[in-house]
Amino acid sequence: MAEPSLPRPDPARTARAYWHANIRAVLVLLIVWAVVSFGFGILLAKPLNTIKLPGSGFPLGFWFAQQGSIYTFVVLIFVYVRVMHKLDRRFGVEERGPTTPAPTPPIPPTPPTPPSAPAASQVPERGADA
Secondary structure, eight states: OOOOOOOOOOHHHHHHHHHHHHHHHHHHHHHHHHIIIIIIIIITHHHHTTSBOTTTOOBHHHHIIIIIHHHHHHHHHHHHHHHHHHHHHHHTOOOOOOSSOOOOOOOOOOOOOOOOOOOGGGSOOOOTTO
């Protein structure tokens, strides 16, 4: 008796689900970045400026506007990479490196070079008797 085969997932449905998960991750990360850069650096700058950073004395709102949003953006890049690797594994589309290097094609032999013309100093001059 033959075993029943498992139903194969619909590739279009899987691609749509992968795309939706990707867009959801991008939107969440963009919202975090907007809250940090626009919210903390502009909208909430005055209340945050009452807090001073220890050691530097800079107001926290100023720091978020000048440095915090940049640091957050860099951290979000690494978070995005990690989230995308998880999504790729979950949907079976992760990039896999080759386990063995591809063979290199043989280098074709170089054709023999034709003999070069003699240099001008080696060419005999025509004399008067020529």
